[in-house]
Amino acid sequence: MKWTDKAWTRIAPHFDRIINLPFNQELLQGSLSKERFKFYMAQDAYYLGEFGKALSTISGRMKDLDQVLAFSQFASGAIVVERALHEGYFKVLGIPDQIEPSPTCLLYTNFLLTKSAYSNVEVAVAAVLPCFWIYKLVGDHIYSLQDGIGDNPYKNWIDTYAGEDFAKSVAQAIEITNQLAENSSEALQEEMLEAFEMATKLEWMFWDSAYRLEKWEI
Numbered sequence: 001m002k003w004t005d006k007a008w009t010r011i012a013p014h015f016d017r018i019i020n021l022p023f024n025q026e027l028l029q030g031s032l033s034k035e036r037f038k039f040y041m042a043q044d045a046y047y048l049g050e051f052g053k054a055l056s057t058i059s060g061r062m063k064d065l066d067q068v069l070a071f072s073q074f075a076s077g078a079i080v081v082e083r084a085l086h087e088g089y090f091k092v093l094g095i096p097d098q099i100e101p102s103p104t105c106l107l108y109t110n111f112l113l114t115k116s117a118y119s120n121v122e123v124a125v126a127a128v129l130p131c132f133w134i135y136k137l138v139g140d141h142i143y144s145l146q147d148g149i150g151d152n153p154y155k156n157w158i159d160t161y162a163g164e165d166f167a168k169s170v171a172q173a174i175e176i177t178n179q180l181a182e183n184s185s186e187a188l189q190e191e192m193l194e195a196f197e198m199a200t201k202l203e204w205m206f207w208d209s210a211y212r213l214e215k216w217e218i
């Protein structure tokens with residue numbers, strides 16, 4: 001059994017909860033409030049910058065040069081998406097340039113940065129995989145349930161993650177993770193599964209915190 005099959009089995013219940021989150025249900029219907037979408041966009045721009053740095057760190061730790069290249073392309077892809085949010089949604093929604101990360105956003109990005117720098121690189125790759133895979137499936141799910149996608153105000157966002165380019169990156173990230181897992185001990189594979197599950201929970205928390213417009217209580 002491939003590592004990613006085991007990984008999926010482990011997070012399947014979390015994935016159902018992600019799909020059913022009010023944030024994603026309302027995004028799908030186009031009824032999500034502008035205030036919540038704006039909060040999410042600002043936090044996601046911060047997230048993408050830190051995620052890009054984590055991907056760069058992983059790139060430099062890879063042994064195989066094809067994998068160095070793949071992760072460096074993922075890193076630049078994440079920063080390009082961040083820049084596009086800045087040029088597009090930030091202007092339209094009136095988001096300030098400097099973003100203070102919410103508690104959950106800081107928790108998630110610090111988790112990714114810490115794993116990318118201090119864990120075995122196999123574990124680091126497993127920790128960033130949900131960012132690819134979950135977004136792809138959430139994007140596809142939302143896309144597949146839309147008929148009149150033309151009038152959904154969140155169409156651009158949906159298109160980014162349901163598109164061809166993103167699909168290629170996701171397939172590549174899944175393949176690299178399986179290659180690394182095949183050459184890893186059982187114990188290391190288990191550690192990869194734990195990192196993958198934790199990142200999946202943090203994805204759930206990220207959407208949930210945006211819906212709640214999460215604030216610092218102090």
Ligand SMILES: Cc1ncc(CO)c(N)n1
Nearest residue numbers: 044047048131132135206
């Ligand atoms: C929180 C989060 N996870 C994953 C992605 C996709 O990279 C994103 N844009 N935001």
Ligand SMILES: Cc1ncsc1CCO
Nearest residue numbers: 074077078081131132169
């Ligand atoms: C995972 C991910 N999310 C936004 S860009 C990116 C890398 C794709 O190249």
